[in-house]
Amino acid sequence: MTSTTPGLAEPAPSAPVPPGRPSPRVVVVGGGPGGYEAALVARRSGADVTIVERTGWGGAAVLTDVVPSKTLIATAEWMTIADRAPELGIRTAGLPVDGPARGHQVDLGRVNARVVELAEAQSGDIRARLEQEGVELLTGEGRLDGPQRVVVGDRVLEADVVLVATGATPRTLPEAQPDGERILTWTQLYGLSELPERLVVVGSGVTGAEFAGAYNALGSDVVLVSSRDRVLPGEDADAAEVIEEVFRSRGMTVLSRSRAAGARRTATGVEVTLADGRVVEGSHCLMAVGSVPATRGLGLEEAGVRLTGSGHVEVDKVSRTSARGVYAAGDCTGVLPLASVAAMQGRIAMAHALGDAVVPLDLREVAANIFTAPEIATVGMSQKALDEAGIRYVASTLELARNPRAKMLGMKDGFVKVFAHGATGIVLGGVVVAPRAGELIFPLTLAVSHRLTADEIAQSFTVYPSLSGSIAEVARVLHQRQD
Numbered sequence: 001m002t003s004t005t006p007g008l009a010e011p012a013p014s015a016p017v018p019p020g021r022p023s024p025r026v027v028v029v030g031g032g033p034g035g036y037e038a039a040l041v042a043r044r045s046g047a048d049v050t051i052v053e054r055t056g057w058g059g060a061a062v063l064t065d066v067v068p069s070k071t072l073i074a075t076a077e078w079m080t081i082a083d084r085a086p087e088l089g090i091r092t093a094g095l096p097v098d099g100p101a102r103g104h105q106v107d108l109g110r111v112n113a114r115v116v117e118l119a120e121a122q123s124g125d126i127r128a129r130l131e132q133e134g135v136e137l138l139t140g141e142g143r144l145d146g147p148q149r150v151v152v153g154d155r156v157l158e159a160d161v162v163l164v165a166t167g168a169t170p171r172t173l174p175e176a177q178p179d180g181e182r183i184l185t186w187t188q189l190y191g192l193s194e195l196p197e198r199l200v201v202v203g204s205g206v207t208g209a210e211f212a213g214a215y216n217a218l219g220s221d222v223v224l225v226s227s228r229d230r231v232l233p234g235e236d237a238d239a240a241e242v243i244e245e246v247f248r249s250r251g252m253t254v255l256s257r258s259r260a261a262g263a264r265r266t267a268t269g270v271e272v273t274l275a276d277g278r279v280v281e282g283s284h285c286l287m288a289v290g291s292v293p294a295t296r297g298l299g300l301e302e303a304g305v306r307l308t309g310s311g312h313v314e315v316d317k318v319s320r321t322s323a324r325g326v327y328a329a330g331d332c333t334g335v336l337p338l339a340s341v342a343a344m345q346g347r348i349a350m351a352h353a354l355g356d357a358v359v360p361l362d363l364r365e366v367a368a369n370i371f372t373a374p375e376i377a378t379v380g381m382s383q384k385a386l387d388e389a390g391i392r393y394v395a396s397t398l399e400l401a402r403n404p405r406a407k408m409l410g411m412k413d414g415f416v417k418v419f420a421h422g423a424t425g426i427v428l429g430g431v432v433v434a435p436r437a438g439e440l441i442f443p444l445t446l447a448v449s450h451r452l453t454a455d456e457i458a459q460s461f462t463v464y465p466s467l468s469g470s471i472a473e474v475a476r477v478l479h480q481r482q483d
């Protein structure tokens with residue numbers, strides 16, 4: 001059977017527990033990618049494994065976060081591509097040949113039904129896979145009773161190893177409590193049967209930007225309320241600038257340096273009040289102001305597990321907590337809120353706990369993608385991190401609009417940027433802003449993981465014409481820039 005988490009490999013078979021030695025008992029609390037990948041690895045290593053989940057198999061990643069949002073965005077992406085149709089000479093019956101193909105309409109009820117079906121099917125696949133591998137599945141709320149015991153209702157599970165992978169939940173503002181109808185968190189969006197006429201998105205981080213872009217493409221009038229100077233603070237500044245320009249050019253209202261103080265329902269919709277007193281009206285409001293770790297009431301501190309000031313579980317690079325035998329993975333650790341990182345932390349934890357070869361987590365090798373249109377994919381060190389670390393590097397950027405394949409496809413917004421060490425030419429990081437950048441980043445991920453030089457990329461063949469040709473071309477420019 002194939003892997004159930006995007007980008008995650010089939011767990012490699014490990015040495016079984018030697019005959020005569022009792023199997024170690026592993027209890028995993030949380031059935032998201034941090035938990036279920038670890039459960040599979042532990043089982044393959046010969047452990048007796050129980051996984052406890054209170055809501056649904058696959059966790060928030062599958063049921064409310066990654067899978068639903070990216071499925072919705074798949075429809076939005078189609079609408080964005082359809083906008084290019086007139087330029088490519090496509091006439092849709094009844095629509096003018098020039099101007100955006102806005103005549104296409106989205107049936108949000110149908111879109112959301114598909115989203116929910118797909119997420120449930122994925123959750124079912126994960127459940128089946130865990131059962132097939134011999135993992136015991138327990139539905140309920142898990143709680144630690146000391147470092148070696150987990151209590152679920154009236155079941156008491158003794159454990160040699162406990163993995164806490166309880167994830168996170170949406171943060172809300174006291175003055176903007178979600179009601180699930182007009183004021184929504186991202187987990188409540190899939191209950192909508194009609195497209196919001198005017199959606200106010202509070203928060204311009206990754207989640208806010210992805211949903212603002214998606215709903216704008218689906219046909220909603222979108223207002224994005226951002227407390228910062230520009231959208232996507234913390235991302236590559238040039239990439240964020242492209243996205244903000246694209247947002248504005250597609251008719252989105254972006255309110256920068258505008259902090260939301262509260263939101264309330266009105267007779268016809270919502271009113272979002274900003275800290276400076278301005279009021280933004282909409283039909284619906286999406287609160288995307290971050291997450292809080294699901295670590296309260298779990299008995300963690302009583303079991304000797306240290307939490308950070310923000311309530312995250314403190315872990316080292318092999319996912320150990322401060323309590324012997326207790327490991328933690330995923331969003332509850334706050335290391336990097338990505339499904340791929342959660343799964344990797346979980347696998348590393350089990351390898352360490354069960355005596356398999358361990359490669360500590362290295363965040364420099366993580367590839368990440370923001371599913372806006374165009375997407376922003378990144379790997380390795382960011383320009384800001386390079387500057388702060390005082391590393392001597394060379395950088396080169398190529399606009400996507402210069403790429404022949406992009407011209408043929410009518411793609412204009414985006415770029416490829418690569419950073420290489422100033423002396424050795426080793427690729428240190430890269431940013432791709434393009435449609436499907438999440439796919440295009442892979443050559444740069446290989447380069448960062450295997451310490452390839454810009455010259456090695458430049459000397460490799462790329463298909464002509466291809467978007468990936470820009471990656472080789474950027475690398476050729478870097479050759480001329482090295483000392």
Ligand SMILES: Cc1cc2nc3c(=O)[nH]c(=O)nc-3n(C[C@H](O)[C@H](O)[C@H](O)COP(=O)(O)OP(=O)(O)OC[C@H]3O[C@@H](n4cnc5c(N)ncnc54)[C@H](O)[C@@H]3O)c2cc1C
Pocket residue numbers: 029030031032033034035052053054055056058059060061062064065066069070140141142143165166167168186207294298329330331332336337338339340341342
């Ligand atoms: C809108 C959105 C889109 C995202 N898109 C992406 C993306 O495209 N790519 C990506 O890599 N990441 C994405 N992420 C991040 C990703 O969803 C998380 O990093 C990932 O879900 C973390 O996995 P986890 O296993 O730590 O937690 P979760 O997936 O949250 O799973 C934790 C599980 O633990 C359960 N649980 C909690 N407490 C208990 C308890 N006491 N007992 C039993 N069970 C318990 C919960 O019910 C939950 O099912 C996105 C996040 C959001 C919000």
